[in-house]
Amino acid sequence: MTAASAPGLRQLQRWFASVTTHPEGVLEGRLSARRSQKLERLVTPGPRLSAIDGVQIYNDGYFVRLVECLTDDYPALSYALGEEAFSELARAYIAQHPSRSRSLNAYGQHLAAFCRTRAEPWSAFAADLARLEWALVEVVHEPASESLRPDALATIPAARWQTARLLPSPGLRLLGFDYPVNDFFQAFRDERAPQLPERAPSATVVYRQGPALWRMGLEPRAALLLKDLLASVPLAIAIATLEARSQATGTSEELTRLLPQWLGSWVQSGFFRGVELA
């Protein structure tokens, strides 16, 4: 090739990137005779490797690397769908969401939303499970923080509960689901070969305590209370709202017993980093 006919660096890089990231591969995506000729004009064959096969190594590597990244972040979803369906989902995701970051730490962040767009019988369940698994990834990357002391709530004067707001720890996520995905995830972790579950609403908190990651299932009333607290609703108001609902359903007595258990457990688990007494 003469210097005059050789493409400039920018042009060459744009061409090479388009070929090596083509979802259908170098052969499938670029085998029109003209494009194949271009590849063989721009790339020198090795002693035992054709130019097309050499470029295909980069194309294979691109998808293998990103599928592996998604599999690492979504092991339960990969199990739930099976290797083939998950790989197909991942490759479609990669085609729609090319990485624009220098780091792969957040590459899979859109997978739950992407699952919802798929016209598959498992789409809604997959989206829920992906949200749970992504919350685990997010929490890993949140900083550790000081936790509220276990006796902290007891030290708040009764008059201040009207305005006291609990400050959530950064490594905490409250998630509501249409499927019991935390149970599914636990069964997967325990290698109990879970089947795709029936639809049933659930709520889970994902949180960090020191280096360890935890998941805590919440009953609906506890989830409502925690949701209010995380939204900076003052303690007394959040509790009063829940009590009003319980009176309507005739479960006030039970709530009186459960409330201190929930709050104690959440404080003990480091859900909060402090109390703001306005």
Next chain:
Amino acid sequence: MSRFAPDSRGNPTAVPAQLLFERASKIMIERFGFPHLGIGVGLRTTHYREILEQWPAVDWFEVLSENFMHTRGRPLEILDQLAEHYPLVMHGVSLSIGSTDPLDWDYLRELKALRERIGAHWVSDHLCWTGVASRNTHDLLPLPFTEEALLHTARRVREVQNFLEAPLVLENPSSYVEFAGTPLKEWEFLKGVVELSDSGILLDVNNVYVSAKNHGFDPEAYLAALPMDRVVQIHVAGHTDYGTHAIDTHVGPVPDPVWRLLARARELGANAPVLLEWDAEIPPFAVVHAEAERAREFLGQVAVAGAA
């Protein structure tokens, strides 16, 4: 003022052409004065638990820079603990120094902050590009060995070094294709970039072996052409040989021909710390460490060129 100190502390600016062509001092300080750290191991997440529980006697670790960027959480907490016990160096895979996209100053700011946080002895990345048009392939893509690419890359290395206020250390990647119509050989390109930009070399002898097989050149001739006084660090690793070609998979023990290239590099004057990379089918840490320690056998067998 160090050679890499910026002219101002403001926003980075392009390096004037005359600076680019200002040749390095004729008296090259071996490894830029960086310490000889000994035999190291590439830190991998699968070994965190073993290392944090057993604190094995390892000379030093190389950490993958991007694993500790875009995070404020656990990865940094672990790295902080390791930095208290071991010498660390940073090895990146996304600088994309040869790309025609603009340099990513947010990335560089985070890279510099990470280096300061953990006191890494040096920062390395690859002589390649990883993406273009704002997309990252997360692969080490080959550059054409042309004068245009050489000057473009050397200019960017200078800019990065000025910003980091430290020499950048560039690794020769493995490659599976070469572009047609390129007048330079890979070793000429590497030598040209590091000399024009006054940067260091991370000599990966496994990559030399893999590329030599894929492109049919003599790996020893490659080594003989390099300015060994610029070699700051050496990588060894395993690869997968498919007969028609080899792929840099970092799997398994280091094959003998790669160890022999390490010994040859040492003969030619590369007196630099050696690090083992193991990235696929990773065994327990003790196995990886024992494999890395084999480097001592090969380094002990030869005298350094020019040494008394």
